[in-house]
Amino acid sequence: MSKKYIRIENTLVEVSQEVYDEYYRMDRQERYQVERDNDKGTLYYEAFSLEDISGEEMIADVKQKSVEEEIEQKYMLILLKKAIQNLSDKEKSIILKMYYEDKPLRIIEAETEIPYSNLRRMHAEILAKLHQILE
Structure with missing residues (x-):
């Protein structure tokens, strides 16, 4: 070998x-x-x-937000909180229960005794109002 x-x-x-x-x-x-x-x-x-x-x-991490996006999001949250302060107590209560406590309209209906259809209408009106305030 x-x-x-x-x-x-x-x-x-x-x-x-x-x-x-x-x-x-x-x-x-x-x-x-x-x-x-x-x-x-x-x-x-x-x-x-x-x-x-x-x-x-x-190589950029697509999951990570840029500094500009984070600042913009925080600024929008500040504006949104100020806009919510302009709502009536009833409107404020509905928005807080829906978005901060994450409760569906059916649960809010049971708690507030406001009919579901009225809650849906109020929700749409509140969002339109907030949208108008933020523009």
Whole structure:
């Protein structure tokens, strides 16, 4: 049986036939995967890396809101709270139960003894009123 060598960091190392076969099998598998990725146009995060920032850090997280979006949302909530203060006590109560206590109209109907159809109408009117105040 002839001697088998593999190159490790520019040094030839003598190995058994089994190690030699496995080493070149893994090498061929890796080359195949790289060729396949190149054929399919696969891009890696590392390809976008710069000196001081990795490619992964440059890709935006779509789930995370931007600072501008967070500020805008907080500002709109402040305006909404001020607009709710302009409602009557009855209107305020309905909105608070629906949106802050997360109660459906049927539960509010039982608590307030206001008919469901009237609650739906009032709800639509309150939303229109808030919309008008916020514009």
